[in-house]
Amino acid sequence: MLTKRIIPCLDIKNGRTVKGINFLDLIDAGDPVELAAAYAEQGADELVFLDISATEEKRKTLADLVLKVAEKLNIPFTVGGGISSIEDVDILLKNGADKVSINSSAVKNPQLINQLSAKFGSQCIVVAIDAKLIDGLWKVHLVGGKVPTDLDLFEWAKEVERRGGGEILFTSMDHDGTKNGFANEALARLSEELNIPIIASGGAGKVEHFQDTFIKGKADAALAASVFHFKEIEILELKQKLNNTGIPVRI
Amino acid sequence: MNIVIIDYGAGNIQSIKFALKRLGYDAILSDDPEIIKAADRVIFPGVGEAGSAMKMLKDKRLHELIPKLQQPVLGICLGMQLMCNYSEEGKTEGLGIFDTEVKKFNKDLKVPQIGWNTIKNLQTSLFQDVSENEYVYLVHSFYVAECEHEIAQTNYGVDYSCALHKENFYGVQFHPEKSSKAGEKILENFLKLELRS
Numbered sequence: 001m002l003t004k005r006i007i008p009c010l011d012i013k014n015g016r017t018v019k020g021i022n023f024l025d026l027i028d029a030g031d032p033v034e035l036a037a038a039y040a041e042q043g044a045d046e047l048v049f050l051d052i053s054a055t056e057e058k059r060k061t062l063a064d065l066v067l068k069v070a071e072k073l074n075i076p077f078t079v080g081g082g083i084s085s086i087e088d089v090d091i092l093l094k095n096g097a098d099k100v101s102i103n104s105s106a107v108k109n110p111q112l113i114n115q116l117s118a119k120f121g122s123q124c125i126v127v128a129i130d131a132k133l134i135d136g137l138w139k140v141h142l143v144g145g146k147v148p149t150d151l152d153l154f155e156w157a158k159e160v161e162r163r164g165g166g167e168i169l170f171t172s173m174d175h176d177g178t179k180n181g182f183a184n185e186a187l188a189r190l191s192e193e194l195n196i197p198i199i200a201s202g203g204a205g206k207v208e209h210f211q212d213t214f215i216k217g218k219a220d221a222a223l224a225a226s227v228f229h230f231k232e233i234e235i236l237e238l239k240q241k242l243n244n245t246g247i248p249v250r251i
Numbered sequence: 252m253n254i255v256i257i258d259y260g261a262g263n264i265q266s267i268k269f270a271l272k273r274l275g276y277d278a279i280l281s282d283d284p285e286i287i288k289a290a291d292r293v294i295f296p297g298v299g300e301a302g303s304a305m306k307m308l309k310d311k312r313l314h315e316l317i318p319k320l321q322q323p324v325l326g327i328c329l330g331m332q333l334m335c336n337y338s339e340e341g342k343t344e345g346l347g348i349f350d351t352e353v354k355k356f357n358k359d360l361k362v363p364q365i366g367w368n369t370i371k372n373l374q375t376s377l378f379q380d381v382s383e384n385e386y387v388y389l390v391h392s393f394y395v396a397e398c399e400h401e402i403a404q405t406n407y408g409v410d411y412s413c414a415l416h417k418e419n420f421y422g423v424q425f426h427p428e429k430s431s432k433a434g435e436k437i438l439e440n441f442l443k444l445e446l447r448s
Contacts, residue, residue, distance in 0.1 A: 002368045002407055003386065040431070045367055071269045076388055076429045096265040098390075098429065121299040123363045123390040124263075166363055195358070197365050220361065250367040250386040 003248045004214045005045040005221035006235055007199065008228040010035060012081070013053045015061045019229050029229060033068045039228070040075045042235040045250060047073070048101065048169075048223060051081030052144075058082060063091050070096020078126055084109075089116055093124060101169060103128040104142040107151065110163060117164030126199070127165040129153060131186075132173040138186055145173045153186065154193060161194050168194065169223065171201040179205025179227070184217035191218035199223050207233060207241045214247050252442060254278040255290035257317070257330075259307045263298055267327070270428035274439055284316050292442060293320055297329030301353070301393070302341020304329055318346050323444045324420050331415060331422025332393060340393050349415050349422065351398035360408045363392045370425070374402040375416050377423075377440050385433045387413075387425035395424065 010017050010032055019029040029035070036047050049069070051062050066079055079092050080101030089100050106113050106127050116125045130145045131138045131153040138153035157168050170190060172183030182203045190198050197220035200213045204224035213219045227233045239249045254271060256264055258280040271278045278294070279286065287293060295317065297304055308314045317324070317334075326334045335345045338353035345353070356362045369384040394411040397404070403414035405424070415422040421441065427434035 002364060002366055005366050067265075070266055071272070074270065074273070074429065074431050074435060076390075076426075093263060094265060096263065096269060098263065098266070122392070123298070123365065167365060195361055196363070197361050220366070 001248045003045070003250045004219070004242070005199075006043070006210070006239060006249070007046045007048055007221055007223040008039045008044050008235070009048040009050055009201070009223050009225040011225065012049050012051045012062070012065065015053075015065055018052070019226070032065060033072050036069055036077070037072050039235070040073055043239055043251065044075065044235055046075060046221070047077040049077060049079050049081075050101075051079070053081075059088065059091075063095050066092050066095040066097045080126070080128060084112070086115060086119060089120060093120060099124040099126050099166070101126040101128045103130065104147075106160070106165075107140065107142055107149065107156070110159065113160060113163040113165050117166070122164045122166035122196075125165050126167045126169050127160045128169040128171065129157060129160075130171045130173055141173060145171075145176075154189065157190055157194055161196050165196065167197045167199060167220075169199040169201055172203060175203030176201070178203055181205065181209040182213040182217055182219070182222065184212055187213060187217035187219050191220075197221065204233075207238055210238060210242060211245055211247065214242070252276060253289065253291045254294065254442070255287050255292070256280050256294045256296060257287060257313065258282050259304070259311055259313055264296055266426075266428045267294060267296055270435065270438060271442075274435060274442070276442065282311050282313065284313070287313075287316060288320070291322055293322060293324045295324060295326040295330040295334070297327065297331075297333060298390075299329060300341060301329060301332060301338040301343045301345075305333060305341075305343045305345070308333070308346075314346060318348050321419060323441065325441050326420070326422035327428075328391060328424060328426060331424055332395060334415070334420060334422050335395060338393060348420050349395075349398065349400045349417055351400065351412065351415075352396050353393045354396055355393050357408050363390055364407045365390050368405050368407060368425075370403040370405055370413050372401070372404045375421075376444060377402065377414065377416065377421055377437060379440050381433055381436055381440075387423075387427070387430040387433060389413075389425045391424060395422075
């Protein structure tokens, strides 16, 4: 049986892992390669590396990092953050990334999804969507949630699928950082209206939140950062508890 | 040991190379028929679309070479699918090594299947010391219909062949290079296979 995936997300700045609450008060959290290997050892199903650095050398640093991670890691990983062209994706995949995640660049140029999936295959194109509930409607936001758009979450997600996106990584900005659980209603609607896997992100605080997002939210995978980084939830323990409640997970 | 990964422009070859390196083996990437023929082990990877991958093989005339190889050959993911007779993806003729067809998953399922699923009914020494119902990492939209060459089975809406074997040819639908310790064991088993002539 296909299992539900647990995905820790590592924020990367200038080639180092950083930890922080809502991108504030970032502290150095060590070597991404070592952290990645430790997560793999603890039972993570996949990893996401999100590059939040803004330097000009970003591309090269990220490509080098991907190579080092691929050398060490025996589980799949996705790389995201500022990816906007076929060339960007080409070098990351060549260096050993399994998937790339695109966000703002896809909204600005939706054709990019078609181009990337035609060239590299849908399976390695994750489209990340940040959205926020405004007057009862889920509106897509860009640039790490800073720039609102008129785009409706569900319409955009369906367009992403039509254009060849392989997975949707949906972050609810209303839930992100709250530790009060995932946006399960919106997630369930995405899962019902789309035919590609949905990754839930934003709001993980305790084990029950993962249970809820897999059952009520119908998510295929759940992503979290701080609860894993600050060891509030241990991955193995999380998976054992999920397994005890009948949710299929890899242990 | 001389391991060659067939380089025809399809797939995440770096990960396979690194996985072999973690096991202590260096592999060469090549599309040169002479180098491929001389290898002790051949790995035939593939990610992407069947029609265009088959075209790339034909452009390099590798479609004639691969079915004639004598050493152990391991097709991975699309590599295994291309070793079958026919694929619904791009309505593509395959290499005809495995007598079966590649079909699209049912529309009711989420496609691609992405993630960890189990393998069962394990046969041959490719799966030596690998437990029944072990988890492996899969990413695919098309599957190999059950057939006589099956040496592992997986279920996603339907039971399908997740690994195949015929003579010196092996194929796996999953990605051993991304399947944690079980995947490493399977790759190691492939490298240790003894050929019965």
